Each structure stands twice: as C-alpha cells, then as structure tokens.
Amino acid sequence: MCNNCNLNIDAERTDEFGQKLLQIVNHSGLSFMISIGHRARLFDIMSEMEHATSGEIAAQAGLNERYVREWLGAMVTGGIVEYDPVLKTYFLPAEHAALLTRAAGSNNFATTMQWFSVLGTVEDKILDCFREGGGVPYSEFARFHEVMAEESYSSVVCGLFEHILPLVPGLEAKLKAGIDVLDIGCGSGLALIALAAAYPESRFTGYDISEESIGRAQQSASERGVSNVTFQVQDVSQMNAVSEFDLVTAFDVIHDQANPAQVLSEVNAALRPGGTFLMQDIAASSHVEKNITNPLGPMFYTISTMHCMTVSLAQGGAGLGTCWGRELACEMLEEAGFNNIDVQELPHDIMNYFYVMSKM
Ligand SMILES: C[S@@+](CC[C@H](N)C(=O)[O-])C[C@H]1O[C@@H](n2cnc3c(N)ncnc32)[C@H](O)[C@@H]1O
Structure with missing residues (x-):
C-alpha cells in the first residue's frame, strides 16, 4: 500500500x-516560556514567594503585570x-x-x-543549507556564548x-x-x-x-582576581605546541570542530609524556x-542540525555532529595516538561521556 493511501491506515495508531x-x-x-521565566528571573523570584497574585509577582520582579499574567497562564496550564x-x-x-531556579545549579x-x-x-539560514549545503557560522547565533557559559556553569563547573x-x-x-x-x-x-582559583600552584x-x-x-578572570590563568584567541587545530602541558581538557568541543582529527593530534603533541587528556x-x-x-536523542540531533554540525560545515569542516558518538570518538582518539581510553559516566549527568587517557 502506498503511504498516502488511507485505506489501510490503523486509526488507533494515527x-x-x-x-x-x-x-x-x-x-x-x-x-519558550520556561526560557523567558529564567531570563526574567521569575522562577527565582517565585521560589522565594508564598502564594501570590500576578500583580504581586510582577511587582516583586519589576515586570509588566499583563505579560507576567499571560506567562503564568502558560505555567499553570503546563x-x-x-x-x-x-x-x-x-x-x-x-x-x-528545585529544577528551575539558579539556586538549583546543575x-x-x-x-x-x-x-x-x-x-x-x-532557522531561515539552516533551511537555506538544507537546499544548498554549507553551514551557518558561530557569528550568526544570537546569545550563543552567553547561553553556552550558563550551560557550562551547570554542566561542568x-x-x-x-x-x-x-x-x-x-x-x-x-x-595542588x-x-x-x-x-x-x-x-x-x-x-x-x-580551577585556577582552586589551584594557585598550577x-x-x-x-x-x-x-x-x-x-x-x-574579563571574568580579572574580576575574580585570578592571575595564574591566561586566555588567548587561538585556533586549536593550529597550536603547534610540543610537550608543553600535563593536562589538556576539552569540554563539549571536539564534535564542533572543522578539523577534529587534526585537533586531536595537536592535543597529543601538546601533552608531555604521562600527561592526561580529559x-x-x-x-x-x-x-x-x-x-x-x-533520553536526549531528539534534542541531540536538533542541536546538531541547528548548531554543532552546521558551525563545522560553515568552515568547510567534517561536520561530525553532536552524535558522532562513542564508537567514532574512540576510533579517532586512537588514530590521534591515544590507546588507553577510559570512557566514564557520571550518575547525575545523562548528557556526557568523559574520555580519560594518558600520553604514553
Ligand atoms: C560548545 S562550545 C564549548 C565552550 C566551552 N568549552 C564550555 O564548556 O563552555 C565550543 C567552543 O569551541 C570553540 N571553537 C570551535 N572551533 C575552535 C577552534 N578551531 N579553535 C579554538 N576554539 C574553537 C568555540 O568558539 C566555542 O567556544
């Protein structure tokens, strides 16, 4: 039966x-409403209030009551x-x-x-890529680094x-x-x-x-008065560092790369013998x-299509995508010279694997 023909359709399944x-x-x-509640700090404010009217909540948040009431409509029906x-x-x-406020942390x-x-x-630019190929560069995303920093605070820090x-x-x-x-x-x-604040000797x-x-x-480092950290604009596929570091970390970075294989071998070269790549x-x-x-399958492929894969393709890169996955990751790490890869998971973190390996 053709897919468009109604005759054999299972009505219950439909x-x-x-x-x-x-x-x-x-x-x-x-x-969207939860995102707005976060940015307007409505969850943080409501978490410290007893039962309150929309007027009281809006006043406490310094926001327009009509908008707050409509937002509350979504929150109540949701x-x-x-x-x-x-x-x-x-x-x-x-x-x-406990799952929606800044105080909730991770x-x-x-x-x-x-x-x-x-x-x-x-979205419009991604749709163009569906038709013409290519990718959308980092510079086109509104608030990317701001949101990434918040996400990183939750998921890493x-x-x-x-x-x-x-x-x-x-x-x-x-x-230490x-x-x-x-x-x-x-x-x-x-x-x-x-890390720099916690380990002043490193x-x-x-x-x-x-x-x-x-x-x-x-700016954050100088605001916190941390002096044992240096930040530099540098393409990590062109580091040319040889045996300079004892530990290299990459938090949610490799699958976005234009040239991930090159980056992994640069990391291997940058490590001292016995050094660790996390x-x-x-x-x-x-x-x-x-x-x-x-549990995050659709989210991973969505964020890949609309960010991780496309930023790589925008540079003519590999476009590995968010779900390059454990199998390919281990293969590429081995090709880069790492052959003792320990893949670990944290019980509270369903989003990440942690690959730990040392340079022989
Ligand atoms: C998903 S974000 C993760 C950022 C950070 N590690 C964190 O956890 O917040 C990926 C980062 O990799 C950076 N990036 C992408 N390609 C790069 C390259 N070739 N060299 C250096 N940085 C790169 C991006 O600018 C972006 O900040």
Missing part, C-alpha cells in the same frame, strides 16, 4: 501519534505553577523550583531551554571538583603541586577560572577561536538505532 504531536506542540510552547482560582494566586512548588533545566530560542535565530576531577586518579594532588593545564575551546573560561591556559568568548573569559563529549552512540532509547 490517534496515538496525534496525541504525541499535541504534546509536542504544548511542550514546545512551554520551552503544570509548572499551581493556581488558586478563588484567591487568584499562583505558587511555584519547591519540588519544581539541576536547573531552565538554562537548557534557552537553546531553542537561540537556535530559532538561525557545578560538578568539577566533586565529580569530574576525581575521574582522573591522582589529578587533584598534581594540580603545580602543573601546566590547557583547556581547548574554553569558551567564556568559567571552568578554567574555577598554571592554566585557555584557547578559543572566538574573540567574544576570550574577551568574556579575560575530553567531555556527548553521551551518544555513532549509530542512530542505538540512540532511539537515549
């Missing part, structure tokens, strides 16, 4: 799929905020605040919701000392004693600044190709069928 699409429509709307129709008051339950889902509006800024560093045996002692550390594609530098270098993010990193990258398989049960 109905079920319709329900799924209905949910997608509503949830997509909510993702099951995020509770509503008392008699008193006309709204309430954010503590259990929801558990704050609202940070991630911002990506949909960031990606929306390039919040767990850095308690969870991520202990993945490398003996690393903390080495950092004093080593040379390089973070490639350091973005706004939050992870490196946190020396930290951050490279990123983006002038905007290096500017942000330098690579955080997306927890996915290289095979789409193995990602069907991944």
